[in-house]
Amino acid sequence: MIKKDIIEEITKETGLSKPVVRLVIEKFITQMRTSLLEKQRIELRNFGVFKVKKVRPKKGRNLKTGETVPVPERWKVTFKPSKVFLKLNSPESEQQLPFDSPETGSTLDS
Template identity: 35%
Template sequence: MMTYTKRDVVRRVAESMDEPMIQAEPWVDAVIVAIREIMMSADTECRIEIRDFGVFEVKETKAKPKARNPKTNEVIYVPAHRKTHFKPSKLMKKFLRQPLEDVKKK
């Protein structure tokens, strides 16, 4: 599996904008920080919609009074908390639904 880092994203943005990486990096950082700050500052739930990419959501989970620790089989209480969720756009879903044979030929 190929793992991409923020540096790879900066490189791709710099190439598409025909700019050096050192100029593109602050912009990529600023976008990532802005998304992170919006998600972290949300009261309980929030939704960030980026057209043709997807939706980032912070959702509230319910408390689980009778959860089980699989290692010890002990019954534990898990308090309500928040979680992140990503839902891809229609464009991305359409691409990801292509048969793998078609994708590997390209």
């Protein structure tokens, strides 16, 4: 699924116009990108946590020449799914995701 597909699905399910949904999705992505660039932790309840971690420098290898090359320190984004998300995505689970329950509406915490 790509961003365009997400916009289409949200438009169908909510009745909101595509331009409004597209704007919200774009702002959400921009805010996430900004927060991660500032090395902030992002927690989305019942989904997971995005964090930025420092990766120590190490020695790598050029696969073509076999030469050892230094790999500098860098930052990487990690994602840890929530226990609820992992449980619901296990093979034995037949439940719906908690933020997609037709009986109760949205339960996604902000």
